[in-house]
Amino acid sequence: MENRVIARIFDEIADFLEIKGENPFKIRSYRRAAEVIRAFPRRIEDYVREGGDLKRIEGIGEAIEKKIKEILETGDCNLHRRLLAEMPYSLLSLLRIPGLGPKTVGLLYFSYGIKSVDELREFLKSERARELPKFGPKKIEKVLRSLERMRVYLGRFTLEEAEEALSLVLEEVEGAEPVGSFRRFDELFEDLDILYFAKPLKFPWPREELEDRVRFFFPSGIPVEFFNRARRGIWKIILTGPRSHWEWLKERSSRMGYRLTPEGLFVKNRVLHSSEEEIYHALGLEVIPPEVRHLNPEKIPPLVEERDLRGELHSHTDWTDGRSTLDEMVRKAAEMGYAYLGITDHSVSSKIAGGLSAERLMEQVNLIRTGGFPIKVFAGAEVDILEDGRLDYPDLVLSRLDYVVASPHLKLDMGKEEMTRRLLRALDNPYVRILGHPTGRLLGKRPPAEADWDEVFKKAARRNVAIEINSQIQRLDLPYYLAEKALGYGVYFAVTTDAHSAANMERLRRYGIMVARKAALPPERIINTWDRERLEKFFRSGL
DNA sequence: GCCGTTTTCGGCCCGACTGTTTTCAGTCG
DSSP states (O other), rough: HHHHHHHHHHHHHHHHHHHHHHHHHHHHHHHHHHHHHOOSSOOOOHHTTTTTGGGSTTTTTTTOOOOOOOHHHHSSEEEHHHHHHHHHHHHHHHHTTTOOOOOHHHHHHHHHHOOOHHHHHHHHGGGGGGTTOOOHHHHHHHHHHHHHHHHTTTOEEEEHHHHHHHHHHHHHTTTEEEHHHHHHOOOOOOOOOEESSSSOOOOOOOOEEEESSEEEEEEGGGGEEEEOOOOOHHHHHHHHOOOOHHHHHHHHHHHTEEEEETEEEEEEEEEEEHHHHHHHTTTTOOOGGGTTEEEEEEEEOOOOOOGOOOEEBBBOOOTTTTTSSSHHHHHHHHHHHHEEEEEEBBBTTTTTTTTHHHHHHHHHHHHHHHHOOEEEEEEEEEEEEEETTTSOOOHHHHHTTEEEEEEOOTTTTTTTTHHHHHHHHHHHEEEEEEOTTTTTTTTTTTOOOOOOHHHHHHHHHHHHHEEEEEEOTOOOOOOSSHHHHHHTTOEEEEEEESSSHHHHHHHHHHHHHHHHHHOOOOOGBBGSSSOHHHHHHHTTTTT
């Protein structure tokens, strides 16, 4: 079992306990346990099997050790099961609605029996909503608006949840492969589709037999649909989709005098169906990567690959909320074959992240300048874009850095005009070279900020500010559909991991690259595919 | 629930904002 599956169970325990109003410190312990389990450098399962002592891990004591062992043996733990018997999974989605916290969700459920988004909407529109403490007209309006803005997330699952479910599938069903929207690297999923052949499916979770597939409901509630198919190649293409791609392939086949059906590709007196390669090749094509099958196949440019990246430009250290030291980050970047690494710790306003005072930042800059590192280390900062568009350090401080990543963190739900003004003003600052996670969205949790993106991209292009493609799995920000639009305005991009540990710098990179590929960004437009000299010139270009 | 100890309890990161209050709880990051 993967660490993150164990971690999810503890996170859910923490959520449910919080809804019940348990001791906040106990709750924090579960969250902390989830965090350390996620970050643990090896599989907890292997560690335990080899006799490793869980209690030696910071944040894990007697009680949680016992629960981990229980989860490894039975797939779940008693406390989690008990909480699920008391409260439905759907409360966790209420928890994600901006403006609703655990106290309110608990009150809504235990006093009014409200457990779904629809019930909540109806309740808020009724007179009874005013009975809730701290609920006046403004608050009610705010939550109703959140519900509207969250609509696209409700009933959908994140990449993280889908990957967890997939890991459980792969451990159980030999030869199973993901298809569908997951394989195409869409950002949200209604379900996870799995192609397999003739293996018995025995999962302990609720099961539904459908006409052409079997559906299970995995932990976190995600439906996993299993397609039992022998002609693997052809079905991989069909089930990966999207439909428009299949239609295009069919057309191409008939233009070539062939016939493409779920039975296979009929070529003269042969029928091909066992692998994607043979089918695409017979049609005179290379296999089209699943993440760009939504595009017109005639117009797919060369796509960027992980190995094209020559450096990382957004990373944190233990000076703020990173887990690794500066040295560890540099060593990792060198190990990955990078030519440069930009250190961009948080600015003053990010209190919870331990944002650096100007003095501390200057200390870090000095350290970097005198460092003697094996690769080039750029002294940067991830600077908050304040509510009015000013930056979180004075220009005098910014001028001492090699470059600035400016990111919005707080107050993301302001109106569209105000947000646009805010971003445009930040782009006018001559030291800003990268606009960090522009929409501020957290997939499944916080909707993207509203802004006039055309104006933002136009300005970014004019000001020579690269737009970040942030690889954090819950961000993927800029989203691919906006990146396509930005490309049209001629902006540059920076594919970054926003790494908070050395390990993440490597692990997360592929997600940002997938976003860039999905948007078909030419590698040349991505500034961290450039060599150091060209990049340094770019850094100075705003002055 | 974890941790550390001048061991077996007491402390555990924080500050701002918001809409509600009439002195502050809940949410957020």
